[in-house]
Amino acid sequence: MKITTHLVSLAALCLTTTVSAKTHFSDFSVSYLNGNNYEVGDNKKQIVTLEHFAVTSWGDSFTFVDRLESDNGDKETYGEFSPRFKITDFENNPVKALYVATTIEYGTFSSHDGFGSSLTNYLYGVGAGxxxxxxxxxxxxxxxxxNEHGDNNYQTTVTWGLPIGPLYYDGFIDYATSRDNSDAQMNFTSQLKYDVAPHLNIDSKLYLGIEYVYWLDKFGIRGVDENNVNLLVKYHF
Incomplete structure (x- = not known):
């Protein structure tokens, strides 16, 4: 019942704001990742990621879905839907805007030996650009x-995008506090990539590069630290 109530409330809020929304910018991309140093489960994984980002008159939204497949047959689907609703704008100020920040995390996992699990978590708070x-x-x-499983807790998320000459560097940092059944954890994930589209006469962006992940106490498991470099191919439609 609690999950249904949260879903209905957030859906109603999104619908109300979307009816009169004007889209200022939107971007859709698909990525392929391949890495050999994952922690928890098989260390070799391939990932396909769909992402959508939009800036609208009511705020912004970021959505992604990961499909992870391991060499040992494990499969996982994980996604996040993160709309932020603008409270106010600022001019000539280091703070550009304030938001009501929300996120739904959802995922399913099935192992090669038949074990399965799922999660749905709801995050709400404040954000700033x-x-x-x-x-x-x-x-x-x-x-x-x-959180669906275990005690509730707090999270800080930082995201950035930085052009560096012909390269682009973007990423996020998630820091979540400890809970009854897990330690605090910090996930630093960033991508450094180069747009090869101009060399191939492609109108849209086509990035080649790497994604680097440093995940301290991954999933809140003490002592499980992931240090992982992935091959990255990313196409923007």
């Missing part, structure tokens, strides 16, 4: 996490 020199964007969100 900052005007940082040279950065395309720099955002900070502070969340209260309503």
């Amino acid at each position: 900052f005007d940082v020199p040279y950065f395309d964007f720099f955002n900070v969100n502070l969340y209260y996490r309503n």
Whole structure:
């Protein structure tokens, strides 16, 4: 019942704001990742990621879905839907805007030996966009996490995008506090990539690069630290 109530409330809020929304910018991309140093489960995984980002008159939204497949047959689908609803804008200020920040996390996992699990978590709090020199964007969100499994806790999320000459560097940092059944954890994930589309006469962006992940106490498991470099191919439609 609690999950249904949260879903209905968030859906109603999104519908209400979308009816009169004007889209200022949107982007859709698909990525392929391949890495050999994953922690928890098989260390070799391939991932296909779909992402959508939009800036609208009511705020912004970011959505992604990961499909992970391991060499040992494990499969996982994980996604997040993160709309932020604008409270106010600022001019000539390091803080560009304030938001009500929300996220739904959802996922399913099935192992090669028949074990399965799922999760749905709800995050809500406040967010801010900052005007940082040279950065395309720099955002900070502070969340209260309503977790399906275990106690609730808090999370801080930082996201950024930085052009560096012909390269582009973007990523996020998630820090979640400890809970009854898990330690605090910090996930630093960033991508450094180069747009090869101009060399191939492609109109849309086609990035080649790497994704680097440093995940301290992954999934809140003490001592499980992931240090992982992935091959990255990313196409923007």
